[in-house]
Every structure is written in structure tokens, then in C-alpha cells.
Amino acid sequence: xxxxxxxxxxxxxxxxxxxxGASFAAHAILRLPYAVAPLFxxxxxxxxxxxxxxxxxxxxxxxxxxxxxxxxxxxMRGEGIFAEQISRLFHVAxxxxxxxxxxxxxxxxxxxxxxxxxxxxxxxxxxxxxAGKRD
Numbered sequence: 578x579x580x581x582x583x584x585x586x587x588x589x590x591x592x593x594x595x596x597x598g599a600s601f602a603a604h605a606i607l608r609l610p611y612a613v614a615p616l617f618x619x620x621x622x623x624x625x626x627x628x629x630x631x632x633x634x635x636x637x638x639x640x641x642x643x644x645x646x647x648x649x650x651x652x653m654r655g656e657g658i659f660a661e662q663i664s665r666l667f668h669v670a671x672x673x674x675x676x677x678x679x680x681x682x683x684x685x686x687x688x689x690x691x692x693x694x695x696x697x698x699x700x701x702x703x704x705x706x707x708a709g710k711r712d
Contacts, residue, residue: 579607580655581635582628584663588670595674602677604667605653606660607636609644635659 578584591602609617621629633644639655640646646655654660671677 578604578663579632580639580659580663581632582625584666587663587666588673591667591670591674591677595677599677601679601681602671604663606639606655606663608646608652609636610647614644
């Protein structure tokens with residue numbers, strides 16, 4: 578979700594996902610790490626100049642005054658009143674369409690270990706050592 582820009586569309590997105598057969602949904606709040614921030618700011622200035630300040634200020638409100646917070650546990654959801662508002666909207670919309678909050682059960686039943694040459698790189702041997710082998 579892009580706070581201040583697309584968060585209000587979440588219920589309609591979840592309705593469409595459920596209608597298309599989705600059985601699970603999750604959400605993440607926009608992060609603007611490193612070189613992404615200036616590109617996004619430029620995009621906003623070019624395409625939505627009237628919303629630029631609102632969107633950037635909303636992101637900063639979720640990220641302790643910055644456009645990015647890489648702290649584990651916060652980086653994908655943010656914190657504060659706006660993060661909580663987005664989370665509540667998501668959960669209410671999921672309950673309304675039914676069943677999208679149940680995470681799928683993970684299984685390794687269909688995992689098979691690769692066999693044969695798939696794991697070999699086919700590099701020539703050098704210096705008396707087999708390619709790809711470590712000492």
C-alpha cells in the first residue's frame with residue numbers, strides 16, 4: 578500500500594482478489610530504500626504534484642520521520658496510528674469478503690532434491706582442485 582495514495586483502495590482490491598479466487602491475502606506498506614526514494618519523489622512530482630507532500634509525509638509518519646526503516650518487524654508494516662489504521666482496514670476488509678486471512682498451510686510434500694548434472698557448473702578443473710570444491 579502507498580500511504581495517502583492507495584490505502585483507501587484496499588477493500589476494492591480485496592473484493593476483486595476474492596472474486597478472482599484468491600484464498601489468502603497479505604499487505605505491505607511502501608518502503609523507499611536507497612535510490613528508490615528520489616525516483617518515487619520525482620514520479621510523484623511529475624504525476625501527482627498535488628498529493629506529493631501528503632504521501633511523503635504519511636510515509637515518514639510510518640517510518641520514524643524517514644522514508645525507509647529497515648528494522649526487522651517494522652520495515653514491511655511501519656508503526657504508529659497510520660500503520661494501525663491500514664492494518665485494521667485490511668483485516669476488516671478480509672473478514673468482510675471471507676477467508677482471506679487464513680494463511681495457507683506450508684508443505685514440503687512436493688519438494689524433490691535435484692539429481693544429476695543440475696547442481697554441477699561444468700567448470701574446468703584448475704590448479705589440481707575440482708571445480709566448485711572448497712578446501
